[in-house]
Amino acid sequence: MDCRETVTTFLDFYREHGHEVPTDRTLLPPPGDDSVLFTTSGMHHLTPYLLGRPHPQGRRLGGVQRCLRTTDLEEIGDPTHLTVFEMLGSWSLGDYGPGQSLRWGHRLLTEGFGLRPERLHVTVFGGDEQVGPDLESLETWQDLGVPVEPLGADNWWSNGPTGPCGPDSEIFVWTGSDEPRGTPSTDPGWVEVWNHVMMRHDRLPDGSLVPLPQRCVDTGMGLERLLTVLQGKDSVYDTDVFEPWQRTVPGLWPLEPRRHRLVVDHLRSSMVVVGDGVRPSNTGRGYVLRRLLRRVLTVLWRGGLPPLDDLPLDLYVHTLDHFGQSPSRLQSQFQLQSQPQFQPQSQGSGGVSPEQVREVLLDEQRRFLELLERGRRLLSRRPRGEVLDDRTLRFLHETHGLPPELVEVLSI
Structure with missing residues (x-):
């Protein structure tokens, strides 16, 4: 599948299941939101609606959101990281629950995208001192016949130190040339393609959890990473994008x-x-x-x-x-x-x-x-032998507008 087919397949699937597609895909966060400089995830623009505000397009949404992350800037140049990327997402705003979301996800991956069921593996939240295990997700995957690995903090999603959070279930695809082996936490041949977050809690400043006014499901699947799997490539840069x-x-x-x-x-x-x-x-x-x-x-x-x-x-x-x-x-x-x-x-x-x-x-x-x-x-x-210490670098920056990274380039 090329990119156009992949996006069309995703959007058509969710439209068939009653989802509306938001038209706003901008990298800029909503007006008044100073928490981040750029949109970092598919759910960023939907945070008020995940917290209970009615969305003008209804309670089922699915779409494509462009995102920008600077946290991985030093990793750019390896086969997988991108600064700007696109996120395929679906959202249930107090509508259907985790079980339905996971079943639809499994169906889309296997029937829509043609991934072999035996090359799938999933992880679920196994519980901690505050919240018990995500039994609904565990039982759904067992019913679908997909191997499950319960984990701890790796399967808990938060939007930050406070705010909406909840257990998540991550779907992995085996990318090795041989038969699948091990689990997602033990073998790098398993590559995560889709994350389904069960948005149930609001974390307060003191660390405690309170129930959200409505239970939501927020899913996110990186388009470029999915294309790498679907097209059998070793790098996102080798896909048709x-x-x-x-x-x-x-x-x-x-x-x-x-x-x-x-x-x-x-x-x-x-x-x-x-x-x-x-x-x-x-x-x-x-x-x-x-x-x-x-x-x-x-x-x-x-x-x-x-x-x-x-x-x-x-x-x-x-x-x-x-x-x-x-x-x-x-x-x-x-x-x-x-x-x-x-x-x-x-x-x-x-x-x-x-x-x-x-x-x-x-x-x-x-x-x-x-x-x-x-x-x-x-x-x-500058005098011969002068050391470019922090004080000198600060002077060059404040007086002459030369950023330290530029001075470093010129000094090589």
């Missing part, structure tokens, strides 16, 4: 694999962030964007490689189309182009054109290169 990037980038910048993945991930993520209205700055969301771009530019600068000017507009078009950010959609919201040429879309209301996104990236590149040159001149005048 990244095909245009893998076809284009090596010809522009020959890089070793880890740096290649970092450049692809950060450029793609930057386009999506700009597409949602963020601009580079020294604080908040803008700083995250600036950091992503400057990491890319540092890799290219260190390697003596050409800058971003030659990056084809096709990749901007592809990325905005894929994430549903193009103002005028000539393609389906979830369609991925794999042909050599894409048709640029003109600017329209409600979105940012590919040309505008490219201009933001090139302007930030210009600023970065100017800063590099200024920093090079400044550091060349």
Whole structure:
């Protein structure tokens, strides 16, 4: 299955079971929510409704949410981590319970996506000093004939130190070439693809738990990770989502694999962030964007490689189309182009054109290169043997606007 088929299969399945699809997929958290800079999970925009507020589209929802996480930024470059990714999700807002959610999940994975039942394994919450084991999930999986491993804290989901929480059940797929063996906690051949959270409790500041006004189910399945399994790939970067990037980038910048993945991930993520209205700055969301771009530019600068000017507009078009950010959609919201040429879309209301996104990236590149040159001149005048200690780094940053990470690059 390619990406378009996978998303269509997921959405059609939940529509057939009475779920409405929310249209808001933005990376920006809801107005007034200062808890995070960006949307980090599929349920983030739904928190008020999980806590009991009626949702205008009803009690059954299913959709695709783009997410951004900076917690794994240092892991970018390995085969699995992405800064911006998409989450397939379903939600029961006080409607059906865990058993129904798990049965539907099993049916979609095996009948919809064609995964072999014998290559599935699950984990459930086995209980702790506050809450007993999740018997409903355990019994559901046993009834479906799926091997179950009860675990502790690994199967308890929280949105933070306080707030909605509850036991979860994680579904794993065996990815080894041989027959399945061991359990998810004992063999890395088991890869998690889907998490079903039984949202039952609200954790208070003192650590105690109180029941939520309504019991909900919140599920999340990473699209790119699922595609890696469905397409039999070793890396998310080898799935069809990244095909245009893998076809284009090596010809522009020959890089070793880890740096290649970092450049692809950060450029793609930057386009999506700009597409949602963020601009580079020294604080908040803008700083995250600036950091992503400057990491890319540092890799290219260190390697003596050409800058971003030659990056084809096709990749901007592809990325905005894929994430549903193009103002005028000539393609389906979830369609991925794999042909050599894409048709640029003109600017329209409600979105940012590919040309505008490219201009933001090139302007930030210009600023970065100017800063590099200024920093090079400044550091060349420092006394021989001067140690770049914390005090010196702070002076360079506060007085001359040179971030410590940039000074480090120039000092190598």
